[in-house]
Amino acid sequence: MSWRSAGPALLLALLGLLAWALEPLLPLESSIGPRLLFTARGAVPPPEEVLVVAIDERSASAFGLPERPRQWPRSRHAELVAQLHAAGARLVAFDLTFESATADDDAFARSLQLAGNVLLTSSLRTDVWRSGGAQAVVEQVRPSVGPIGEAAREHAPFVLPKDARVDAYWTFRRGADHMPSLPVLAFHLFHPTAVDALVGLSCRAQPTADCAGPLATPLADAAQPAARLRWLRERFVRWPGHAAAVQRLLPSALEAPPQVATLVALHAGGSVAHLNFHGPARSIRTVAYADVARLAREQPSLFAGRMVFVGFSAESSGAQDRLRDDYRTVFSDESGVDVSGVEIAATAFANLQQGRPLMPLAPAAAAMLVAGWGLLLGVLSAWRARWWPGLLMALLPLALAACGLVVFTRQAQWWPLVVPLLVQWPVAVGLLLWLRMRHNRRERDRMHQAFAHFVPRGVAEQLAQAPAHIAAAHRVGFGVCMATDAVQYSALAERMDPQALGETLNAYYARLFEPVARHGGWVIDVVGDAMLALWESPPDEPAARSAACHAALAIQAALAQEPPGSPAALPTRIGLHCGDMRIGTVGARTHYEFRAVGDAVNTASRLEGLNKLLGTRVLASAEMAAGLRHVFVLRPVGSFVLTGKREPVDVVEVMGLAGPASAALDGRLTAFADALAAYRQGHASLAMSGFEALLRQWPDDGPCAYYFAQCRHLLSDPQHHDPKLPIQVAAK
Template sequence: MNVYKKTSNAVVSALLIGFLGALLSATMPGLYLEEEWGLPWLFKARGGIASPRDVIIVTLDKSSPEQLHLPENPEKWPRSVYARLIETLNRYDPAVIALNIYFGEDREPSNDTKLAKAIAAGSNVILSNYLKQYTFPSADPAKAFTYEKVIDPIPVLAHAALGAAPFPLPKTVTTVKQFWTFKQSAGGISTFPVVVFECFVLKRAYPEILRLLRQIDPALQATLPPTFDQLAAKASVFGIATQIRQAFAAQSLPQFNDLLARANYPQETLRLLRSWFALAKGADNRYFNHYGKAGTITTLPFHQVLEDKRLNPKLFRHKVILIGYSENLEPEKLQGFYTDFSGDISATLSSTEIVATAAANLIDGSGIRPLPLQTQCALVLFWSFLLFGVCRVCTYRLATVLVILLTAGYAAFAYFRFTADHLWLPLCVPLLLQTPAVAAVMIFSYLQKNKQDQQNLHKTLSYYLPDNVVSAIANQARLEAMPHYGELVHGVCMATDAGRYTTLSETMDPLTLNALLNRYYGAMFPLVKHHHGIISDVIGDAMLALWATPSEESQHKINACHAALEIKTAVDHFNRSQPYQLPTRLGLHFGEMHLGNVGAMEHFEYRAVGDIVNTAVRIEGLNKLLGTQILVSASVIEGLPGFFTREVGAFVLKGKTQPVELFELIAPLDQLDPVWPPLAEAFSDALKLFQSHRWAEALNAFLDIDRQHPGDGPTLFYIQYLRQRPPETGLLDQPARIELGSPINQLHL
């Protein structure tokens, strides 16, 4: 019985310390400890590593202005200098040239033109842009709306380059540790290192990628030209890269590895494709694997490359060339970044070295990989039980030696995994917290062993943990149980989008555009709030609004429909009141979604997630094709009194497999224009003919409607659809539907 109690106490103690370690590992304090103590120790124990072979920096350092007789401030250099540099580099056949320099202002037109021609000549240049945050003011700061917008380089350069991307970094209080791969708060855009990496892979392995796509996405492969140069000339490389990444993400790891094994690609190509697959399946943020102190990555001064002297002809061939400012250019401005290798201010890394590190990590697949949270929790629980097991079975002296050896062995194993395959095992929680706690329990237990009998010893062990620690655990447990991660809700999602916004953004200065958007949303937001909705997301000219609760309520549908109609009226009035037109389209869908925090430890956003949201956005986009303003799904309008609608057909939306029955929301019944009932009745009859596969009769019916009601968008859509691409005659036992993945996408109304 005493043995049973002693074992029970050991198990309870192991559980308590293990649970405390697991809980700490899952919270911000635990992450902070590991980032600020564990990770730096691993970096310093490992030391610097070899410079990446595929990335080279050309730096605008302090000596270049002197050698080239240029102003000290590179921002005042003529852009023809950059054009000469790109032309010089392209003689060495690099894969990608990435300029970590923002060209946001027009300068001397002739020099801008020279730079644009140099950029376009090689079809391999990527430029930098940046994210600017906009906030819609509110009397209550907690209710202010904030969104991020991409600010591109001047058009003549942006159009010449493969594209441009920003490089925002997560906020940090000490050293720079992570970078974003995709910025969800800005619409899920790819960041600068990602586009550099993806363009590099496309340049180096484009034929192999086409062969691989033939297996996993033949439809996408059929749309791509046979060479990368043709791709760069006719399409958006960034857009194609996104499609390829999505095709990769649709594969499981075993499937992908099996495809690569059967493809028999060169090892270098396999390395790049596996890195791209890891990017597609990974999180939106990555930990840097720093190569060492400043200057570790191969770096050449700007003037040396421009003068084209003493350069190895193979130095740049098929590599990524990053061009940017050096930290030593103006050290008094403290513009460098501190890393775990920084000993003092002179050892900080420039922004260009940070970008190069991120790009090289993606290319090599060498980013630091923290253990998944569940694995960390399991590890600290196992460590607690292992130490307690040793203490329970062995004598005091032997247990002390074994605990020391186990601790050293764990540290050595963590160092080995970090060095060999960049896996980051937790150190602070198991070694600095759990091991001392277990050691304290062990010492206390053995000191009491000779003074008390087994019953007192069991009692002492059961009371070892202080009350405040137990209270803290209990409080943390209650906090973990709180539904702060969100909940499943039922309701309506409304997606809106403003037409002509892209054109306006190209022609208007940012301040004027910002003021216009403020007035535009000022007409919409109050209507959502008035009808008891919430704004879930705002990105540029697009908005998501929600009406949802845990239980299904029909009132949400009524409120959302009223809000949609009033938004339509308000936006029409807004467009009549000022010279800039923002015609707005709305899409509504009803169902279940998850509403809560989305993000990671460094950043969360409160938003809805689910197929309902995606479908609402797709429905909104269909307005453009149909020439309508408000489209709602059958799940929104079914059984809903007080509104006049007309059915516009069943559509298989892009990316979907099941058709969605859609209706145009026209007006409340008490505000209906008399022209609508006869038009809707005639359209319904024609649509029934279409759904019955009676194509010729349907076309004649729609043509008759067009003669009586010219300009009706859905009528014109069906006329053009039936004329340009008659539907297939199969599946006659089912109502006809329109698949938006078919060539109907080519229609222009």
């Protein structure tokens, strides 16, 4: 990660973490995330084991009773219990409270007693006691009226908020001695064998004195099943490592029912569980109260072995508006039909039955996802590539949303998506556009200050439009400079007439100009047989430096293809360097020329002249060739103090393109490097032997011949030159 991308990356990561941490105050994720995920997923089938018997407006009309369930005679409920019991329902839970006495309580109680499998909902009363400046909150359970409460198998509360969307329910009430809620109690009673197995595993994992007591008796029909649940829950809460210890024992419990794992997660989890809704209202299979008698006779298998929840569940929004026992959920729609309380209880039971409650991502994992997403977007927004960061910026949200939906659908795991997609991503897009605009503006300014794409014709047109500002028509910037010079041009000019010489130069420059233009450069100056070409390049990008090297090799290849003896086949020396330079008009008063000036231009020219000394064709500064070894065959040939300069320049020879064909040069380059290292360390004899061996194989190798002569001079005259110091070049 570069320093340019570090700022945006950290900004987006911190923004995401802040939005995620402020969830209690600004519930973006919890209010929008589930609705989007449930809508995208759609309805899914609930388990077959759960059924809802609905007290609805059609049943009230069929019985000639009021719509309000509290006004129904309890003898009617007694008949329902008898019908469900006869049809083989395994467990029945009434999402109704029976707190006041009526004339037919005894009939209802007898029916409950005979069935022995009915749970009742108890209300939970909260009292606030104040004394002085202190206060205490006391929760008290209000069970059903005497005979009914005594005849029921068990009772438990199921409290839902009326003024907010229902996304979760409480599993155990810690403030009420770990009291289980109705769906949790029903699940335990529905799977007594799993509860017995969990009790045994819990005692094996953490043996205590009460493990030998009556609470640990492996009987599903213990006198007080809710007490056993509270006992289990208290053990998991008291010992944080208890769940892991029980899970380690699970593989050895070969006959343990699969529901044991669900019970472990339930007891080890928090006091609130998120609801994994199956769909809109009545997604859980629902049977009208009035149809139970007929269906029990005609289709007893519909109820056999089922968990049956009984409660108010209206078919229309009008009935819901009159009784208000419905709750707003993620599936509430414009029709106004919300999910009833009894169906929410059935949904909670169904989630446990399937082992698929909605599980939010762990806080640490969620924070890592949000922060990592912000870092990724920040890096992309600051990347200077032309098109692919924008493409990735457009595709990544789709990929994250798809992954989140897949995990949500298949594993019921809830990833935080709202903050990454609706907070971080829009900010990242805005940041990307702003950074691109700023970069483009800077590039335009740089173009105004530098020479890129600033050809002489364009300058001439600009100067023609503003001749008064001709002296100020210049730019300063970073670039790559190529200086060339033809070998033996003076001798050629001496023996040719001017007309023929001009035609020869035109043919010669045609071989030079085409590779320069093809590789993105442009010719700024031509004097006699010398050419100066330029490439635009930001200092930290190698593209222009690589293009200049490609052009230099292409020039040598084009000249080598000339027929022998052709006047245009002039051997050419090339020097390459990069750096800051001023390009524009140079002159005064009535005469101006378009020139590039600066140390980069001068150094390139000196490197071109160094070719003559070393017997080479293409030389470049090490600064110019930095980072290009994977593209070109580069041979370091030493450090030289060029004519007119004080600081030495490390010089490399550009020998060709890297690749399979260049592998044969590896041994030659290694041997040359060893010999040069021996020379620079003062071991003249050893270096001379190395260069001599190379010359026997490659007698035309200019740098080897040069250093062989240097070694000979050094051996004959030790004061000739200190090889540890850069070589002074006396003339071009």
